[in-house]
Amino acid sequence: MNPFSALFQPVSIGNMQLRNRIAMSAMTTNYGSADFEVTERLIAFHEARARGGAGLLTVEMCSVDVAQRYQPQALSLGDDRFIAGHRELVRRVHAQGSCVQPQISHPGPESMTDPVGPSVCVAAGTGWPCRALAEQELEPIMEQYAAAAVRAREAGYDGVELHAAHAYMLLGSFLSPQRNRRDDGYGGQTLETRSRLLLETIARIKRATGADFPLTLRISGHEGSFDGRELTETQRLAPKLVAAGVDCLQISGGVSHDRLVGQIVCGADTADGHNTAVAAAVRQVVSVPVMVVGRLHSPELSVQVVNEGRADIVMWARPLLADPELPEKLRNGRRAEVRECLSCQNCIDSMLLAPFDANMHCAVNGFSGREHSLRPVPVERRKRVVVIGAGTAGLEAARQCAGNGHEVILLERGPRSGGSLFLAATVHGANEPLLHYLRAEVQRLGVDLRLNTCADRAGVSALAPDAVIVATGARVAVADVPGGELPHVLQGPVLRQALAGRRQGLVGREPLWGWLARCLPAPFWRHLQPRHVRALARRWLPFGKRVCIVGDDLVALELAEFLQRLGRRVTLLTQAPVPALDVGPKRRQEQLARFDRLGGQVLAECAVRAITAVEVIFRCGEREGRLGADSVVLAGTPCSDATLASALQGAAAQVFSIGDCTGPGLIAGAVVDATHAACAIGRVYGES
Ligand SMILES: Cc1cc2nc3c(=O)[nH]c(=O)nc-3n(C[C@H](O)[C@H](O)[C@H](O)COP(=O)(O)O)c2cc1C
Numbered sequence: 001m002n003p004f005s006a007l008f009q010p011v012s013i014g015n016m017q018l019r020n021r022i023a024m025s026a027m028t029t030n031y032g033s034a035d036f037e038v039t040e041r042l043i044a045f046h047e048a049r050a051r052g053g054a055g056l057l058t059v060e061m062c063s064v065d066v067a068q069r070y071q072p073q074a075l076s077l078g079d080d081r082f083i084a085g086h087r088e089l090v091r092r093v094h095a096q097g098s099c100v101q102p103q104i105s106h107p108g109p110e111s112m113t114d115p116v117g118p119s120v121c122v123a124a125g126t127g128w129p130c131r132a133l134a135e136q137e138l139e140p141i142m143e144q145y146a147a148a149a150v151r152a153r154e155a156g157y158d159g160v161e162l163h164a165a166h167a168y169m170l171l172g173s174f175l176s177p178q179r180n181r182r183d184d185g186y187g188g189q190t191l192e193t194r195s196r197l198l199l200e201t202i203a204r205i206k207r208a209t210g211a212d213f214p215l216t217l218r219i220s221g222h223e224g225s226f227d228g229r230e231l232t233e234t235q236r237l238a239p240k241l242v243a244a245g246v247d248c249l250q251i252s253g254g255v256s257h258d259r260l261v262g263q264i265v266c267g268a269d270t271a272d273g274h275n276t277a278v279a280a281a282v283r284q285v286v287s288v289p290v291m292v293v294g295r296l297h298s299p300e301l302s303v304q305v306v307n308e309g310r311a312d313i314v315m316w317a318r319p320l321l322a323d324p325e326l327p328e329k330l331r332n333g334r335r336a337e338v339r340e341c342l343s344c345q346n347c348i349d350s351m352l353l354a355p356f357d358a359n360m361h362c363a364v365n366g367f368s369g370r371e372h373s374l375r376p377v378p379v380e381r382r383k384r385v386v387v388i389g390a391g392t393a394g395l396e397a398a399r400q401c402a403g404n405g406h407e408v409i410l411l412e413r414g415p416r417s418g419g420s421l422f423l424a425a426t427v428h429g430a431n432e433p434l435l436h437y438l439r440a441e442v443q444r445l446g447v448d449l450r451l452n453t454c455a456d457r458a459g460v461s462a463l464a465p466d467a468v469i470v471a472t473g474a475r476v477a478v479a480d481v482p483g484g485e486l487p488h489v490l491q492g493p494v495l496r497q498a499l500a501g502r503r504q505g506l507v508g509r510e511p512l513w514g515w516l517a518r519c520l521p522a523p524f525w526r527h528l529q530p531r532h533v534r535a536l537a538r539r540w541l542p543f544g545k546r547v548c549i550v551g552d553d554l555v556a557l558e559l560a561e562f563l564q565r566l567g568r569r570v571t572l573l574t575q576a577p578v579p580a581l582d583v584g585p586k587r588r589q590e591q592l593a594r595f596d597r598l599g600g601q602v603l604a605e606c607a608v609r610a611i612t613a614v615e616v617i618f619r620c621g622e623r624e625g626r627l628g629a630d631s632v633v634l635a636g637t638p639c640s641d642a643t644l645a646s647a648l649q650g651a652a653a654q655v656f657s658i659g660d661c662t663g664p665g666l667i668a669g670a671v672v673d674a675t676h677a678a679c680a681i682g683r684v685y686g687e688s
């Protein structure tokens, strides 16, 4: 019996019948046009998730007022001219068997154009204060909500979702004591006054659309802050919401008053399914279905939530970015083929990095947001593809090319696959599922993986490839520092080589790691997994008590956190104003906060001058500093390395360089490069 069968029982929201209990949560993508229109890109994005089997898709926040913009390329249902675009989206989603509804909202304080709210407050996203709405302005806004819901119905949507969660946007702000400080009939004094705008809006929508048009309400079960709403309040309010016309309650949690939405789009250290207990408590007081959202990233936990009656429907946001086919894979007994979300936050960061020209992308799924433009070209015959380097980029390219019907030979000079992903998965365990997924997929798809094989032009040409993909990774440059050769100093490339299992490079390079390489037999290195290294490191770690890591990037910061967690006193010495500038602000902030909580120290804008047996001498501006250190890591800087790619030019009809050998790009860069190369090589006609 399928262990996930409970997820595939049909369920109804009002008269909306879902084929299963899996819903996709709203995600702002910035795939809309600058004029609020639905685009082909947005449609293709949703179509892919519908094809992947989700029962219900939520289309991202649609502003009920065209004069109120939420994001640079957000959507709107504030005018009849938008109906046609939404209708096409609905048609394409329905054709794949999913139900679909838009999230409708007035951005309120979060507006980029004319921020308004219950009282004056500053929106974290824009940094702008909003104006308090006069009571007589509320009536037309409720009308806008109702009109938007009617347009949604005309477009063919199966229902609408109303956003009143997170003390966010207009309804969420009125509902929360944190933001509602008015003292009129819609004011913050009591639950009755704070919920009045929401209840009247629900009634208005139901009157306009008809009672049979399903309405889902997104609400925080509790707001998780000292001046926010409590669960008991939601329990008191919920039956009134249902009486007003709500057909389904969607339980999220927290408030989103930091720009990085830390309580909503939670990082790797937040408990899985962190809103489920609260959802279960709300479910006890209502008769309508309850959905729950928030880090339900484990299918096993998701099915348990449904089995135990904690919620009727589970909502996934990021898991469906990472793997749109997730529901179908579970339904068909293909659990092992699921590509899991790493909670790396690239999806949020890709929008925060350049807010006026930024679209959402997923680090582990190169097609996410590119479904409309990126497809493998059709080819008539099976090609022989030689991929060199079995790190993230090489494994992903091999996986895709094999999946597209080609014969793939994957050459790896080390004794096992993974490359720098092994280090990334060791120091940050949330990365480990990607390593296992890629390894398992290349095996399942019949990729010919040749370990301990160094590639050169003659060897590659002898394989007579139609296409060559060079994915040999970065060269890690370490600056010459006086004392860098001392025995307690570990060079980044040595650490990487050790963890990649390339023993040859280690012997004689550095006493301790060289000794390890010599003494431990080859099978040990071959079968070593990141979790083994973590377990071993808890018992024995070749680092002194005080560790100084010299480095600027995410890897250096992750290593610092890893060692600090293992009881070392770690100082990260970085030349940059802040470490990990190679990732976006959300991931960086999460990583830094964890390191900080553990007691780690960052010294920014500091350059190392020398290392002695007992200390690191550095310079910060004009000032010289000294830091006691028993162990030092010179993490180094990854740089592009075109050596092999240059040597292989012309070795096949198609030659690609991908991943870090073209310049550091982390997992996201490696995956998207691999996707582009695999698409250019193409898919064999008739292959699935
Ligand atoms: C890229 C991105 C955009 C989001 N945009 C919205 C949004 O427009 N409206 C909303 O209510 N929630 C939004 N969210 C929050 C998600 O709906 C969801 O609550 C959150 O990601 C937690 O679920 P997950 O752990 O399954 O990702 C967004 C999340 C992500 C990752």
Ligand code: SF4
Binding pocket: 318, 319, 321, 322, 340, 341, 342, 343, 344, 345, 346, 347, 348, 361, 362, 363, 364, 365
């Ligand atoms: S970008 Fe990272 S956090 Fe976002 S969905 Fe993809 S893997 Fe998950």
